Amino acid sequence: MGDQAQILPGTLDLLILKAVSLGPLHGYGVLLRIAQISGQALLIEQGALYPALFRLVRQGVLKATWGTSENNRRAKYYELTPVGRKRLREQTDGWNRLATAMGAALAAQAEEV
């Protein structure tokens, strides 16, 4: 996993929400889904995922239920709650605005100023 970017602080939650919004996932599945949708470009420390998941459950954004994985193992599955769906929408919008603004700011050339 050579050319990967360390994720920005605070973006892990948003990534988890996005990953889970595509279908219920267990913890490892969330990790794989993020890798998949980010084109393997984002590096997440595996263990750090879990405190974030527990925090999101506490905030009522995610719902957790024990189930059986495709490997026939017991695993805890996470899915979005209505609150979570709303949060995801808001944070996606916020992120897009920030990214556009940052992009514009960083693309500025000397003669444009």
Add this chain to the structure above:
Amino acid sequence: MNLLAYFRSIKDKFLHRSEFDQDITQELRSHMQHRAEDLERSGLNRAEAQRRARLEFGAEERFREECQEAVGGNFLDTLVQDIRVSLRVLRKSPGFACVAILTLALAIGANAIVFSVINSFLLHPLNLPQAENLYQIERGKDRVSGQSYPDYLDLRDRNHSFDGLAAYNIAVAGLDNGKEPLRAWIEETSGNYFDVLRVRPYVGRFFQPSDERGANSAPCMVLTYSFWHTHFRGDRSVIGQVVQVNKRPFTIIGVTPPEFHGTLMFFHPDFFVPLVNREQIEGTGHLDVRGEHWIFAVVGRLKPGITLAQAIADLNGIGSSLEKAYPKSDGQMFFALGHPSFYGDYLGPVIQAFLGGLMLLSGLILLAACANLGSLFAARAADRSREVALRLALGSSRSRILRQVFTEAVLISLTGGAVGLWFSVILLRGLSTWQPFAKWPVYVPVNPETNVYIVALVLALASGFLFGAVPVRQILHTNPYEVVKLGAGSRLGQRITTRDMLLVVQIAICAVLVTSSMVAVRGLVRALHGNFGFDPQNSVVIDTDLSMAGYTTDKVPEMQKRMIDALQVIPGVQSVGLADSVPLGEGANTKIIFKDETTDTRPANAAAHAAIFRISPDYFRADGTSLLSGRAFTWHDDESAPRVGVINAEFARRIFGSVSGAIGRYFKTPDPNHVESIVRVQVVGVVESGKYNSVTEDPTAAMFLPMLQSPFSSTWLVVRCNRDALQIGPVIRSTLHNVDSSIPIYIQTRYKEMDGVLLGARMATIALGVLGIIGAMLSITGIFGMAAYSVSKRLRELGIRIALGARRSEVLQSALGRAFKLLALGSAAGLVLGILASQVLAYIVYSASPRDPLVLTGAVLAMSLLGLIATWIPAQRALSVDPLILFRDE
């Protein structure tokens, strides 16, 4: 935050701890296994795949802890930990824990009791719907509550400010139930009484205004719930039953609800009869006599939207027109409104002032307890400085250590509060069922309520934080390196510390309490041995009312004479006196007096007010009142003889200028039996002045009239005997029973009879005495804590001194000199404050004088004694230091 999700998330953490932990472990493991399987699929062998999966995952233990924290509820988690640690720490020093808990239990218990009394007396005085709109009408500049019936009718019918005005009078009545005649306390009420108070009958019905159709038109009665239960077994069929009250038939028509006891806080009547039937109860009705203010009180409910000032103006308008229409009988017809439960503002301000003072003192006790515990905590913190330093050095944060210290403090304060509350609840329950007098239906209803518990809890928490905060600075300034390097307790500064200040403050507070309680006790002792104008020693008082046995006014004198004669022949009886009421008994009647030359005898022209007693010839000898000049009465001073009277020295001085100049002179006063007519009375004797209504009253004028010239049914017999007053009681009872078995009588010693007037002083003394004892205990624990601590800190130094040959006195001086200095400083400050505070006491406790040398000496002695007791054990310890053992230890 989504609260529901939060609670669901922390629920498992606290309720199913092991499952919760297992859950996390399983989830993390499941992750690693999935990863390992992926890696295995990519070609690694099983063992290698599992190793790689674990490595990639990172520190499993750390993440598990992070997960636990992410779930929330960390505050509780830490709290549980802190409580566990605190319990462990406290279990290691049980002595400290016990002293601390006991100290707080005393302080919080005292506060809970005082607050409970305030709560039931001042915050919820009356248990009636919309009690805040109820007022009692008070008349004239002395704000008396008594009204005459015609005046009451005019006020009731002509005012526009009240939703009804009700009147009641307190009386005693004989209830004949076929057995021993029963003496009951009753209220004679107007027909609208229950309507105005908005009370609903528990059984049957209440009086209606329509029942009142003139004198003696409504011979019916309403029982109170408790009287119904104790004397009629709670039997519902008593409704409609006829019973004999003062030998007249009365029909029971209803029962009041259990919580209703009339409108007076302390006085609970047994049953109610209509006011219009007063003549049947008391022998005289006086329903049409405007000058006879016999109604005990008039209570009204203010209409919504009417202010006090508007209502008073309204009443004053009626009053001034009455004054114009009836100048002979109505004077001072201007009004004020007071709260009914404490008999208007007659008792209210005194009780308020007293309770305020009590609250202040109990607050001081709590403060002293906090100071006490604060210094103990500071001492402990100093002892634990090594532990604190170690924890700091190992990376604990100062806030975490403070949190643990506060947990310990609050734990102690809550336990102390609970114990204190428990004590106070027991005491209050007892107080609520306590009847201070056997004779009067007087109660002190102070059952603890929810807000008492809340206040105790708040006080406990607040004091926990207060004394827990004392060592904060110490902990914040702990330098781990210094402490670990030098060892604990090596710092021996002589500068004044917070601890010393706290001790001085605490001792000062305790000295205030000790001083004021001594002032109160001394005052009470003086009150009991003061000069009352009669001699309560070896004297028995019998109290009855002949109307209870159906005697009418014309039959009364003959019967009274028979009672006197019967008692006089009992062996051991020296003299027997009879009066319509006795000084310092249930309250003396007061009448206006005019100088002889006054011809226009309207109330406004009165020269003075005088207490009036109608007495038998031998009364002065029986009650031990000394005659200063002239003669007492004889049996020849009867209705056919000229009107004569005996006055007291105060009366003589005020009206006639001197005692010697009064004999043979005349004064005028309304006839006790016909207030509308004025009689001219010749002074034949002068007796010493005494106390008539209360032991604290100013010198009061009093007059004594012969019983045969104005007969009365209310009969008080004073029996002076030459043997123990208690033994003669049964003989008196059987003697009077032989005279007429249907007369309910009440016998008690003259001292006991005075209980009522001494109640205030006695209660004040008990309350202050208890607070003083608590204060003394607190100062002992405070000084003891300080002295013991200072000795234990300096054992090494003392050992060296002893080894070097110091004398005992020098050792003591070095070990306890400081404690004694602080004690002296605190006591001096407290003494001065106590003397200042006692000026306030003088209002309540008769002849309480803080400048009394005995009190001052007593307070100084008490404080020195307390100091001595408290430092005894530490001093012994200091003296018994064995330098050899000490040096071997180090």
